[in-house]
Structure formats: structure tokens, C-alpha cells
Amino acid sequence: MLALQGDFKEHAAMLRQIGADPVEVRRAEQLDGLDGLIIPGGESTTIGKLMVSYELLEPLRKLIESGRPVWGTCAGMIVLAKDLGGLRQPLVGALDVRVRRNAFGRQLDSFETDIPMPEVGDEPVHAVFIRAPLVESVGEGVEVLGTLEDGTIVAVRQGNLLATSFHPELTGDSRFHLYFLQMVDAETETAAVSS
């Protein structure tokens, strides 16, 4: 997982629980040999600036082009997006969505709720939103995995890219991490067959 800033240790703990072997990535050369990548929650402006200073943007785009699954939570969703509706900050820009930062307001508007997410499991996912972004619009080929009751889009997938406004790493429910590992396993198998 990308360990520039944010709650990457919580993601690592979840991954270990379900049998994966996470490593922390702070420099481009550490991306070599990864089966997938998680970009954690944190401050998207900080993560973006560190990605520029340590020349991670291009290698990340290549990793995504190569088909490796990449999942962004909260700040991670923001840096994956193509469009922030006019806000200028460094982005990987691979996910064809328009994202609005701090979309629900300030910290006092942070909240928890349950979201039906049939792709991930039968029971709704309990989700925590912290100064969270939302997806305002999606391009072609972007599948909506979850919305709030009012239709606000908070989880999407586009091929090997996964993005959530909320933090499955903080709620002790490993189903989203299992879903991501399935994406990773499927990609690893495809890569093995084609080579």
C-alpha cells in the first residue's frame, strides 16, 4: 500500500487478517513486483504533493495500465480521479469520474451509515465518512457499486480500479478487502495464463 501519509497501517492490519502480505511503498522502486496497490485515506493534498516530489505519478499510471488492481479510499479516491471539478492538485487521473472534495461539509458533518452493496455481500456495509468526497458523475465503463439513500455515489469500479468515499479499513468489516483481493487474484491468474 502507498505509505506516504494516512491510515495505511489500518489497511495493512485488515489485509493481514485475511491472509495477504502487505508492504509499505514510499518510493517508486518499491512498486516493482506488487500484485495490487491500496491508496489509503489521509489528506489528498499531502499525498499528491509527496507523489510529485518522489516521482510516483508516472510509475503509478504505468502500474494501472499494466492491469494491476488499485483501490483508493477517501483521499485515495480523490487522487485516482480524473476531475476534481476545478480544484487544482496533483492527481493520478486514471478513474473516469468527477469527484467533489469535502462534499458533505466539515468534520462536524462526518457520519456513519449502512449502505447496501450487493457486489460485496448480502448484508449492508457499515460505512464511515470523514470529511469525505463524493462522486458527482461517472464516465462510460464506470460501474457504481454503492450509493447513499439519496442516490449519492460513494463506491465505484472501473476495470482494475476501485474507489470508495468511505473507510472500510476503520470499521472491522473485511468484506471490501476480500473483494479487492479477489480482483487481485483474478488479475494475477490472467497475467499467469497470458505469459
Add this chain to the structure above:
Amino acid sequence: MVTTQKSTELTKRGLAQQLKGGVIMDVVTAEQARIAEDAGAVAVMALERVPADIRAQGGVARMSDPALIEEIINAVTIPVMAKARIGHFVEAQILEALGVDYIDESEVLTPADERHHVNKHEFRVPFVCGCRDLGEALRRVGEGASMLRTKGEAGTGNVVEAVRHARAVYGEIRRLSCMPVDELMAYAKDIQAPYELVKEVAREGRLPVVNFAAGGVATPADAALMMQLGVNGVFVGSGIFKSGDPSRRAKAIVEATTHFQDARVLAEVSKGLGEPMVGIEIDTIPREQLMAVRGW
């Protein structure tokens, strides 16, 4: 029926989780806030005077002017924190009404209550509080703090107190982790901490909330030192805007906090930063002017 809840313990503690591995910078103007954001700060602390000036000028230090805090809130997209005096729950109410993202109940300001801290459970906004040892840390969590910071000695540019407090907190956690259960009650009594929280720390081997370092961090090496000692991130108060080249130093401290274990990066970012803030030897400060001893 879907229930949605705001300002829960999870959302309050969760914001601190998002700040981990980052630097929170003291700023006194909207312009400084923008410089901090551009340098990669994860949040800013909005205040009228940095601790070094509070120390130099003396007098009673209070909550900042709400107009200034609002101006800073409007200047940046990252979270904005602000300080209330220890025990001054009305300053805290005002800061909550302004919509700040975190309140620092801070010993840097002149305490308003010499016995009680704010009952932080009553608030929707989360609080960060200072600590010098595990007992103080757990008393603050018991009162509802969602984040901690070791105190250090603010406004000195001298990291020695921050190191002392971090070593005290993490040393006590290590001791607790291998303590038999039947000794925990006496230990809780000794360090004057709530028993349930002592049990939790013994079981988990870590604090219940995120803990940053504060007070005296002035260089990238200071920030990395505190990270290697085990804190989750750093507050830099006077160290940035009291130095020769604030923007460059701010960026260097951000990078040092991320790459805290990589001495090559630390060497690179430490080059040519210009004058650091002038430091103060702790022994030369009259005892009644020490800030870290405030807090009960």
C-alpha cells in the same frame, strides 16, 4: 430503515487516523495557512500568536479571534484546528460553533481552570489534548479526547522535552504490555488513570487514540526522531514561521515525517534550509513559565 449518525466516536477518532504520518502546522494568518497547505501540511492550527511569541510577550493567552479563525478556514481545504484554554468550555463551544475540525485544549494558552479539563464527551467536535506520561494521556481520553499529543515544551525550538514525554508514554505502554492482570489496578492507581483504559492499553499494547508529538520540533531531523520514537505524526508550532525560509522548511519537515526511516532522504531534505528558529535551553526558563506542567 437506515440510521445515519454524525459526530460519533468513530468519526472523531477516525479523523485523527487520517492525519497520521503528517505534519500539523501553527499558522497566524490566512497567507501562512496557504503556505502550510502548499508545503503539504495535513492540517493547520489557527492561532493569533505562535508559542514562541506567547512566551516572549507574556500576559494571558486566550482563544484566537473568531474572525481570524474563519479567515483561515476559508483559505484552505485541509482541516483547521484551533486552541481553547484548559477547562474553558465556553471557548470550546465558540470554536465548535465556528466549525473548526478539531479543538486543541492546550497548555500553550493560560489555563482557565486549575483542576478540571473540559468534558469533551459533551461536544460534537473532536478534541486533541497534551500529555507528558501515560496517566495524563489516559485521563484525557477518559474525558473524551479523540487524539493526543505529547506536550514537549512549546515555543522553545528544543526537542528534549518532546523526547522525554514520548519516551515516558511509550515506555509505560511497553511496561504495561507485559504486566500480569492482577497488577493492573495498582498500576492504574499509581499513574492516576481510569482502570478500564489501563486494561485496554495492556491488552492492545497501544494508546486508544492517535498520538502526535508537539513542542520543540524545529528541524526535519527532529520530526523523524519523534516518528522513530513511535509517534503517529508531528505538530510544528513556532519552528516553521519563526525560521529563515518557512516554505522550504515546512516542505522538508513534511518529507522527513513520511521518510522518517530513510536517512538518505533525511540528509537530502535537511540541506540548505537556512536559519532555524532560535532555541531556548529548558533550564533557563523560570519554572512558572513552563507550559508543559499545565494540565491536571
